[in-house]
Amino acid sequence: MANILVVDDEHGIRDLLWEILNDGGHQVELAENAAQARSARLRERPDLVLLDIWMPDTDGVTLLKEWSSTGLLNMPVIMMSGHATIDTAVEATKIGALAFLEKPITMQKLLKAVEQGLARGTLRKTASVDVLPREAVNLDSVATVLTVAQVALDSGPQASQSFMLDKPLREARDEFEKAYFEYHLACENGSMTRVAEKTGLERTHLYRKLKQLGVDLTRGKRSAL
Numbered sequence: 121m122a123n124i125l126v127v128d129d130e131h132g133i134r135d136l137l138w139e140i141l142n143d144g145g146h147q148v149e150l151a152e153n154a155a156q157a158r159s160a161r162l163r164e165r166p167d168l169v170l171l172d173i174w175m176p177d178t179d180g181v182t183l184l185k186e187w188s189s190t191g192l193l194n195m196p197v198i199m200m201s202g203h204a205t206i207d208t209a210v211e212a213t214k215i216g217a218l219a220f221l222e223k224p225i226t227m228q229k230l231l232k233a234v235e236q237g238l239a240r241g242t243l244r245k246t247a248s249v250d251v252l253p254r255e256a257v258n259l260d261s262v263a264t265v266l267t268v269a270q271v272a273l274d275s276g277p278q279a280s281q282s283f284m285l286d287k288p289l290r291e292a293r294d295e296f297e298k299a300y301f302e303y304h305l306a307c308e309n310g311s312m313t314r315v316a317e318k319t320g321l322e323r324t325h326l327y328r329k330l331k332q333l334g335v336d337l338t339r340g341k342r343s344a345l
Contacts, residue, residue: 121145121147122238123146123149124146124167124170125148125164125166126151126169127153127157127172127175127183128152128170128175129172129174130172133200134150134152137230138150140230140231154175154182155177155178157169168198169198170200170221171183171217172201173199173212174201174204180201181199181211184212184216185215187216188215188216193215196237197218198219199212199219218236218240219236219237294333298334300319301319301329302335304319312327
Protein backbone atom coordinates (compact mmCIF):
# COMPACT_ATOMS: atom_id res chain seq x y z
CA MET A 121 0.00 0.00 0.00
CA ALA A 122 1.30 3.45 -0.93
CA ASN A 123 0.43 6.98 0.14
CA ILE A 124 -0.69 8.88 -2.98
CA LEU A 125 -1.47 12.60 -3.24
CA VAL A 126 -3.98 13.62 -5.92
CA VAL A 127 -3.98 17.32 -6.86
CA ASP A 128 -6.78 18.46 -9.18
CA ASP A 129 -9.22 21.37 -9.10
CA GLU A 130 -12.06 19.28 -10.59
CA HIS A 131 -14.15 17.61 -7.89
CA GLY A 132 -15.27 14.80 -10.18
CA ILE A 133 -11.71 13.92 -11.19
CA ARG A 134 -10.55 13.86 -7.56
CA ASP A 135 -13.41 11.56 -6.53
CA LEU A 136 -12.83 9.21 -9.47
CA LEU A 137 -9.09 8.90 -8.84
CA TRP A 138 -9.70 8.44 -5.12
CA GLU A 139 -12.13 5.60 -5.80
CA ILE A 140 -9.83 3.79 -8.24
CA LEU A 141 -6.70 4.14 -6.12
CA ASN A 142 -8.49 3.36 -2.86
CA ASP A 143 -9.91 0.18 -4.39
CA GLY A 144 -6.32 -0.69 -5.29
CA GLY A 145 -5.39 -0.62 -1.61
CA HIS A 146 -3.66 2.76 -1.55
CA GLN A 147 -4.07 5.55 0.96
CA VAL A 148 -5.18 8.63 -0.98
CA GLU A 149 -4.91 12.29 0.03
CA LEU A 150 -6.83 14.87 -2.03
CA ALA A 151 -5.98 18.52 -2.77
CA GLU A 152 -7.91 20.92 -4.99
CA ASN A 153 -5.22 23.60 -5.41
CA ALA A 154 -1.53 24.30 -4.95
CA ALA A 155 -1.94 25.62 -1.40
CA GLN A 156 -3.57 22.40 -0.23
CA ALA A 157 -0.99 20.39 -2.15
CA ARG A 158 1.88 22.16 -0.37
CA SER A 159 0.37 21.38 3.03
CA ALA A 160 -0.37 17.76 2.12
CA ARG A 161 3.13 17.30 0.70
CA LEU A 162 4.71 18.36 4.01
CA ARG A 163 2.16 16.59 6.22
CA GLU A 164 1.78 13.24 4.46
CA ARG A 165 5.15 12.74 2.69
CA PRO A 166 3.47 10.95 -0.25
CA ASP A 167 5.08 8.07 -2.12
CA LEU A 168 3.66 9.45 -5.38
CA VAL A 169 1.84 12.59 -6.57
CA LEU A 170 -0.73 12.89 -9.37
CA LEU A 171 -0.60 16.58 -10.29
CA ASP A 172 -2.98 18.45 -12.60
CA ILE A 173 -1.31 21.04 -14.85
CA TRP A 174 -4.12 23.58 -15.22
CA MET A 175 -5.29 24.94 -11.84
CA PRO A 176 -6.76 28.37 -11.02
CA ASP A 177 -4.22 29.69 -8.52
CA THR A 178 -0.84 28.09 -9.24
CA ASP A 179 -0.51 25.72 -12.19
CA GLY A 180 1.01 22.28 -11.79
CA VAL A 181 4.23 23.03 -13.69
CA THR A 182 4.92 26.05 -11.47
CA LEU A 183 4.30 23.96 -8.34
CA LEU A 184 6.60 21.27 -9.73
CA LYS A 185 9.34 23.88 -10.25
CA GLU A 186 8.81 25.11 -6.69
CA TRP A 187 9.21 21.63 -5.24
CA SER A 188 12.27 21.01 -7.39
CA SER A 189 14.00 24.27 -6.42
CA THR A 190 13.35 23.75 -2.69
CA GLY A 191 14.50 20.14 -2.56
CA LEU A 192 10.99 18.74 -2.03
CA LEU A 193 10.81 16.84 -5.31
CA ASN A 194 12.01 13.55 -3.85
CA MET A 195 8.93 11.54 -4.82
CA PRO A 196 7.65 10.51 -8.28
CA VAL A 197 5.22 13.03 -9.81
CA ILE A 198 2.85 12.18 -12.66
CA MET A 199 1.36 15.19 -14.47
CA MET A 200 -2.26 15.20 -15.72
CA SER A 201 -4.06 17.44 -18.21
CA GLY A 202 -6.69 17.46 -20.89
CA HIS A 203 -5.26 20.46 -22.73
CA ALA A 204 -1.47 20.39 -22.35
CA THR A 205 0.82 20.30 -25.39
CA ILE A 206 3.80 18.05 -25.97
CA ASP A 207 6.05 21.01 -25.15
CA THR A 208 4.38 21.39 -21.76
CA ALA A 209 4.73 17.68 -21.04
CA VAL A 210 8.39 17.69 -22.05
CA GLU A 211 9.02 20.77 -19.91
CA ALA A 212 7.49 19.00 -16.91
CA THR A 213 9.64 15.90 -17.40
CA LYS A 214 12.76 18.04 -17.67
CA ILE A 215 11.90 19.63 -14.33
CA GLY A 216 11.51 16.21 -12.76
CA ALA A 217 8.05 14.78 -13.48
CA LEU A 218 8.04 11.05 -14.12
CA ALA A 219 5.28 10.90 -16.74
CA PHE A 220 2.26 12.62 -18.26
CA LEU A 221 -1.33 11.35 -18.44
CA GLU A 222 -3.80 12.89 -20.87
CA LYS A 223 -7.40 13.32 -19.71
CA PRO A 224 -9.78 11.61 -19.84
CA ILE A 225 -7.60 9.07 -18.03
CA THR A 226 -8.50 5.42 -18.46
CA MET A 227 -8.26 3.11 -15.47
CA GLN A 228 -5.70 0.93 -17.26
CA LYS A 229 -3.36 3.85 -18.02
CA LEU A 230 -3.74 5.25 -14.52
CA LEU A 231 -2.94 2.00 -12.74
CA LYS A 232 -0.02 1.29 -15.07
CA ALA A 233 1.46 4.76 -14.53
CA VAL A 234 1.02 4.51 -10.75
CA GLU A 235 2.63 1.07 -10.69
CA GLN A 236 5.61 2.31 -12.72
CA GLY A 237 5.88 5.45 -10.61
CA LEU A 238 5.94 3.56 -7.33
CA ALA A 239 8.48 1.11 -8.73
CA ARG A 240 10.68 3.99 -9.91
CA GLY A 241 10.43 5.62 -6.49
CA THR A 242 11.52 2.40 -4.81
CA LEU A 243 14.40 1.96 -7.26
CA ARG A 244 15.61 5.52 -6.64
CA LYS A 245 15.54 5.09 -2.86
CA THR A 246 17.40 1.78 -3.07
CA ALA A 247 20.05 3.12 -5.42
CA SER A 248 20.68 6.21 -3.32
CA VAL A 249 21.22 4.09 -0.20
CA ASP A 250 23.45 1.16 -1.06
CA VAL A 251 23.81 0.37 -4.76
CA LEU A 252 25.93 2.90 -6.66
CA PRO A 253 27.04 6.50 -6.18
CA ARG A 254 24.77 8.95 -8.02
CA GLU A 255 27.64 10.00 -10.28
CA ALA A 256 27.90 6.44 -11.60
CA VAL A 257 24.25 6.03 -12.60
CA ASN A 258 22.19 9.19 -12.87
CA LEU A 259 18.70 7.79 -12.37
CA ASP A 260 17.05 11.17 -12.84
CA SER A 261 18.63 11.56 -16.28
CA VAL A 262 17.63 8.04 -17.32
CA ALA A 263 14.07 8.61 -16.08
CA THR A 264 13.80 11.90 -17.96
CA VAL A 265 15.04 10.44 -21.27
CA LEU A 266 12.68 7.46 -21.12
CA THR A 267 9.72 9.52 -19.95
CA VAL A 268 10.13 12.18 -22.66
CA ALA A 269 10.30 9.39 -25.23
CA GLN A 270 7.16 7.80 -23.79
CA VAL A 271 5.29 11.14 -23.80
CA ALA A 272 6.16 11.66 -27.46
CA LEU A 273 5.23 8.11 -28.37
CA ASP A 274 1.94 8.23 -26.45
CA SER A 275 0.96 11.26 -28.52
CA GLY A 276 2.35 10.12 -31.85
CA PRO A 277 2.35 7.25 -34.32
CA GLN A 278 3.97 4.77 -31.88
CA ALA A 279 1.26 5.09 -29.23
CA SER A 280 1.62 1.55 -27.88
CA GLN A 281 5.42 1.57 -27.52
CA SER A 282 6.97 1.06 -24.09
CA PHE A 283 10.45 0.21 -22.84
CA MET A 284 11.35 -2.59 -20.47
CA LEU A 285 14.42 -1.94 -18.35
CA ASP A 286 15.06 -5.54 -17.30
CA LYS A 287 16.78 -6.40 -20.60
CA PRO A 288 20.45 -6.46 -21.63
CA LEU A 289 21.70 -2.91 -22.21
CA ARG A 290 22.35 -3.34 -25.94
CA GLU A 291 18.89 -4.80 -26.58
CA ALA A 292 17.13 -2.09 -24.57
CA ARG A 293 19.19 0.63 -26.25
CA ASP A 294 18.40 -0.70 -29.73
CA GLU A 295 14.67 -0.72 -28.94
CA PHE A 296 14.82 2.86 -27.73
CA GLU A 297 16.86 4.06 -30.73
CA LYS A 298 14.51 2.33 -33.18
CA ALA A 299 11.46 3.97 -31.59
CA TYR A 300 13.30 7.31 -31.49
CA PHE A 301 14.11 7.30 -35.21
CA GLU A 302 10.66 5.95 -36.20
CA TYR A 303 9.07 8.80 -34.27
CA HIS A 304 11.19 11.46 -36.03
CA LEU A 305 10.61 9.86 -39.44
CA ALA A 306 6.86 10.01 -38.86
CA CYS A 307 7.03 13.61 -37.64
CA GLU A 308 9.06 14.67 -40.69
CA ASN A 309 6.97 12.66 -43.18
CA GLY A 310 9.92 10.45 -44.04
CA SER A 311 12.29 13.30 -44.94
CA MET A 312 15.80 11.99 -44.31
CA THR A 313 17.24 15.50 -44.59
CA ARG A 314 15.05 16.88 -41.81
CA VAL A 315 15.52 13.79 -39.64
CA ALA A 316 19.29 14.13 -40.03
CA GLU A 317 19.06 17.76 -38.94
CA LYS A 318 16.82 16.93 -35.96
CA THR A 319 18.98 14.04 -34.74
CA GLY A 320 22.36 15.63 -35.47
CA LEU A 321 23.56 12.80 -37.73
CA GLU A 322 25.01 12.89 -41.23
CA ARG A 323 22.71 11.37 -43.83
CA THR A 324 25.08 8.49 -44.65
CA HIS A 325 25.47 7.67 -40.95
CA LEU A 326 21.71 7.96 -40.49
CA TYR A 327 20.98 5.54 -43.34
CA ARG A 328 23.42 2.98 -41.92
CA LYS A 329 21.93 3.36 -38.45
CA LEU A 330 18.34 2.92 -39.66
CA LYS A 331 19.29 -0.14 -41.69
CA GLN A 332 21.11 -1.62 -38.71
CA LEU A 333 18.06 -1.10 -36.46
CA GLY A 334 15.63 -2.49 -39.06
CA VAL A 335 13.64 0.75 -39.33
CA ASP A 336 10.98 0.84 -42.06
CA LEU A 337 11.97 3.91 -44.09
CA THR A 338 8.59 4.04 -45.85
CA ARG A 339 6.51 4.34 -42.64
CA GLY A 340 6.70 8.11 -42.32
CA LYS A 341 5.93 8.61 -46.01
CA ARG A 342 2.93 6.28 -45.87
CA SER A 343 1.48 8.07 -42.88
CA ALA A 344 1.53 11.33 -44.84
CA LEU A 345 -0.59 9.90 -47.67
